Amino acid sequence: MAPAPPRPALPAPVVAPVTPEARLAYVLRHFRLAYEQVPAVTIGYPAAQPAITVTNGAGGFFDRPAPYPPAPNFREWGGQSVPFFFDAHPKAALLELREDQATINADVIAASFYLLSGWQEYFSEARDQHGRFPYAASVQRQYGFVALPVVNHYFDVLKTAVEHVTGRPLRPRRWAGQPFAAFITHDIDNLHGGWATAVRHALRRGRLTRAATLLVARVRSQPAPWNNLEHVQAETARFGAPSTFFILADNRPAPYGPANADYTADAPAFLNRLATLAATGAEIAGHGSYGTAENPGRLREERKRLQPLGPAGNRFHYLCWEPTRTPETLALAGVTYDSTLGFAEHFGFRNSYCQPFFPFDFPRGRAHSFLEIPLNVMDVTLHHPSYLRLRPEEIMPALRPVLAEIARFGGVATVLWHNANFDPANEATGPRQFDELMRELRQRGAAFLTGTQIVRHLCE
Numbered sequence: 001m002a003p004a005p006p007r008p009a010l011p012a013p014v015v016a017p018v019t020p021e022a023r024l025a026y027v028l029r030h031f032r033l034a035y036e037q038v039p040a041v042t043i044g045y046p047a048a049q050p051a052i053t054v055t056n057g058a059g060g061f062f063d064r065p066a067p068y069p070p071a072p073n074f075r076e077w078g079g080q081s082v083p084f085f086f087d088a089h090p091k092a093a094l095l096e097l098r099e100d101q102a103t104i105n106a107d108v109i110a111a112s113f114y115l116l117s118g119w120q121e122y123f124s125e126a127r128d129q130h131g132r133f134p135y136a137a138s139v140q141r142q143y144g145f146v147a148l149p150v151v152n153h154y155f156d157v158l159k160t161a162v163e164h165v166t167g168r169p170l171r172p173r174r175w176a177g178q179p180f181a182a183f184i185t186h187d188i189d190n191l192h193g194g195w196a197t198a199v200r201h202a203l204r205r206g207r208l209t210r211a212a213t214l215l216v217a218r219v220r221s222q223p224a225p226w227n228n229l230e231h232v233q234a235e236t237a238r239f240g241a242p243s244t245f246f247i248l249a250d251n252r253p254a255p256y257g258p259a260n261a262d263y264t265a266d267a268p269a270f271l272n273r274l275a276t277l278a279a280t281g282a283e284i285a286g287h288g289s290y291g292t293a294e295n296p297g298r299l300r301e302e303r304k305r306l307q308p309l310g311p312a313g314n315r316f317h318y319l320c321w322e323p324t325r326t327p328e329t330l331a332l333a334g335v336t337y338d339s340t341l342g343f344a345e346h347f348g349f350r351n352s353y354c355q356p357f358f359p360f361d362f363p364r365g366r367a368h369s370f371l372e373i374p375l376n377v378m379d380v381t382l383h384h385p386s387y388l389r390l391r392p393e394e395i396m397p398a399l400r401p402v403l404a405e406i407a408r409f410g411g412v413a414t415v416l417w418h419n420a421n422f423d424p425a426n427e428a429t430g431p432r433q434f435d436e437l438m439r440e441l442r443q444r445g446a447a448f449l450t451g452t453q454i455v456r457h458l459c460e
């Protein structure tokens, strides 16, 4: 791989002033999606004299392109220590309840907007070697709350106020009758690899016959250990879960970038194979190749190659995402949903929210019409030397609190487990760890859904 030339400086982000009205509308739209049947009740800043008043704490922050607000104030809420940004009255009670009225003394509207819109990424110039906003530059890292869906906690404060004012209980949204949903996904980068790891694994365990069988299979050009889509689907189906496969429709290496697919997505035999998976409950989505996160023409072209399968969703290879350009790219390519937004370096909540959301369109000051189903857990994050390096026995203790938060707020737990990691040769983030995670999700009562089913549940 040739060294990449220095990345050109990003153009200054284009931004129409994000008015308090636009922020309020964006946040309340998501609040109403997060609960079942939110009664009509006015929520807003003091000037509008609403039933639920939120104290304005942002001052002129949203008039300037500054990525980071002042440090948050940590308050106890729902048994957790929750960071409240734009909390202008840290000594005041968080919630004041009077007859038919409520006041929230921290600006949960501004704070929700800041996190959900990805403001920090849009206005920060920090990027890693793949052009991604690094976890190290995030407020989640700085203040230690990546595993907490803080916006859902802000909504919980709003919910308490709404329940007080209306006298009616609000219930978190349910998914196919279950308390939360799980979205089990597989990015398909490689199908023709895995020989060396499988042979090494067999030899380490003294299984010489197995090693010999693998070598013979290799010589006879039989399917490689990672050529296992049907096996992946069967392993996921054991838990009653459908698999969503993200397929890379470009097999040329990106200029100055890493490899794309090692297979040809639009070969008729492969399209037929995908159609068979789809006919038995799987969903086929697009895995935008390296560079397409900023190139709507190429992204559209790749999606066309998968057209017989009508892919609705997308996730970018390497989780590439340029905040100032990617949302527009997805909109222009006609994507129904995306599922890229997680930090590669850490599991949890990149936008501090555990439900799907409509990304904010900064130039137009309103929501985009495609849905983001944020990514919470990626296999590579858990063990890769550049990331968390968890031992197998450390994985579930690390993930359980995250899953508990998603279940509590009726969110979606999105899991990315690459097909290569269904190979038993992987003992660190392999089939065994996947199995443990799936058991935990099932035991907590997840509704296992495809991306398209999630969109349907949320938008209909």
Ligand SMILES: [Zn+2]
Pocket (backbone or CB within 6 Å): 187, 188, 189, 287, 316, 317, 318
């Ligand atoms: Zn990939």
